[in-house]
Amino acid sequence: MSEIRHRVIKVGDLEMRVAEAGEGPLVLLLHGFPECWYSWRHQLQALAEAGFHAVAPNQRGYPGTGGPDAVDEYTMLHLVGDAVGLIAACGERSATVIGHDWGAPVAWHTALLRPDLVRGIAALSVPHIRRGPTPTVAALRERFGEDYYQVYFQRPGVEAEFEADLTRTFRLLLTGLAGENDLTLPPGGGGFLDLWRDPETLPDWVSDADVKAFADEFAGSGFTGPLNWYRNLDRNWALTAAWHDAPITPPALMLAGELDPTVSRFDPVRLERSMRAYIPNLQGLEMVPGAGHWLQQERPDLVNARLVDFVTSTSQ
Numbered sequence: 001m002s003e004i005r006h007r008v009i010k011v012g013d014l015e016m017r018v019a020e021a022g023e024g025p026l027v028l029l030l031h032g033f034p035e036c037w038y039s040w041r042h043q044l045q046a047l048a049e050a051g052f053h054a055v056a057p058n059q060r061g062y063p064g065t066g067g068p069d070a071v072d073e074y075t076m077l078h079l080v081g082d083a084v085g086l087i088a089a090c091g092e093r094s095a096t097v098i099g100h101d102w103g104a105p106v107a108w109h110t111a112l113l114r115p116d117l118v119r120g121i122a123a124l125s126v127p128h129i130r131r132g133p134t135p136t137v138a139a140l141r142e143r144f145g146e147d148y149y150q151v152y153f154q155r156p157g158v159e160a161e162f163e164a165d166l167t168r169t170f171r172l173l174l175t176g177l178a179g180e181n182d183l184t185l186p187p188g189g190g191g192f193l194d195l196w197r198d199p200e201t202l203p204d205w206v207s208d209a210d211v212k213a214f215a216d217e218f219a220g221s222g223f224t225g226p227l228n229w230y231r232n233l234d235r236n237w238a239l240t241a242a243w244h245d246a247p248i249t250p251p252a253l254m255l256a257g258e259l260d261p262t263v264s265r266f267d268p269v270r271l272e273r274s275m276r277a278y279i280p281n282l283q284g285l286e287m288v289p290g291a292g293h294w295l296q297q298e299r300p301d302l303v304n305a306r307l308v309d310f311v312t313s314t315s316q
C-alpha cells in the first residue's frame with residue numbers, strides 16, 4: 001500500500017497541514033464538516049496506486065491548519081482561494097478537485113471561479129445548487145424552520161455540544177448520518193447531537209480506532225473555525241452574485257449515498273436535470289443504494305473505482 005505522508009504547506013497566510021500519497025497529476029481531496037484528511041484515507045492510497053499525487057488538506061479553521069479569528073474570513077472566496085493557492089504550492093498548474101460534504105461546494109466553486117485550473121470536479125454528497133433569489137439563511141429558515149441544523153449553527157456557543165466529549169461526538173455523527181435523517185433539531189430545546197443515540201456497536205465500515213483518529217485530530221482545536229463556514233452562508237450568497245446562473249464548464253461527476261440526508265429529499269431524475277442545466281459536462285450522477293452521508297468511508301471500493309476512472313479520464 002502507498003505510504004501516506006504528512007507535511008505543512010504555506011498557502012497564503014495559512015500553514016496548511018496536508019496528507020498526501022503518490023506522484024503524478026495532482027488531485028485535491030477536500031473534506032467536509034466536521035472532518036479532516038482522515039476521511040480520505042482509502043482514496044489517498046487508491047489514487048496514489050493509480051499514478052496520481054493525491055493531496056488531502058485540513059482546510060481553513062480545521063485541526064493543524066487553523067485560521068483567523070474573524071468570522072468573515074471563512075467565506076467561499078477564502079476557501080476557493082485556499083484551494084487555488086494549494087495547487088500552486090504543490091508546483092502544479094491544474095488539478096482534479098474532489099470534495100465531500102462542505103468540501104463539495106468548495107470544489108464546485110473552484111471549478112466555477114477558476115475553470116482554467118480545474119481538469120475535472122467530482123462531488124460527494126452535496127450537489128451544485130443554483131444560487132437562489134434570497135439570502136441563504138432566510139430561505140432555509142422559511143423552508144425548514146428555526147431549528148434546521150444550518151440555521152441552528154448560526155447561534156453563538158453551539159460549539160460547546162461538539163467539544164464536550166469528542167469520542168461521543170464522532171460516534172454519533174459517523175453512525176447517525178449513515179442513515180436517512182431529518183436534520184431538524186428535536187423538540188424541547190435539544191442540540192444537533194440529540195438527533196441520535198450513541199450506538200452499542202459500530203457498523204462494519206468504521207472502527208473504534210477510526211473514531212479515535214477523528215477525536216484526536218480535534219483535541220484542542222475546537223469547532224469555531226469549522227462552524228464559521230456555516231456562518232458565512234449569507235455572505236457567500238452576496239459575494240457570488242456576479243456568478244449567478246453561470247455554468248460550471250469542467251467535466252464533473254456526482255456521487256451520493258441513497259440514504260444521505262443532504263440529498264435524499266431530492267428526486268434523482270429532477271436533480272440530475274437541474275444540475276445539467278448549469279453543468280453541461282456532467283458525466284454522471286450516481287446514487288449508491290444503502291449508503292449514507294460518509295460515502296467514501298462507507299463504500300470505499302466503489303468510490304475508489306469511480307474516482308480513479310474519472311481522474312484518469314480528466315488527466316489524459
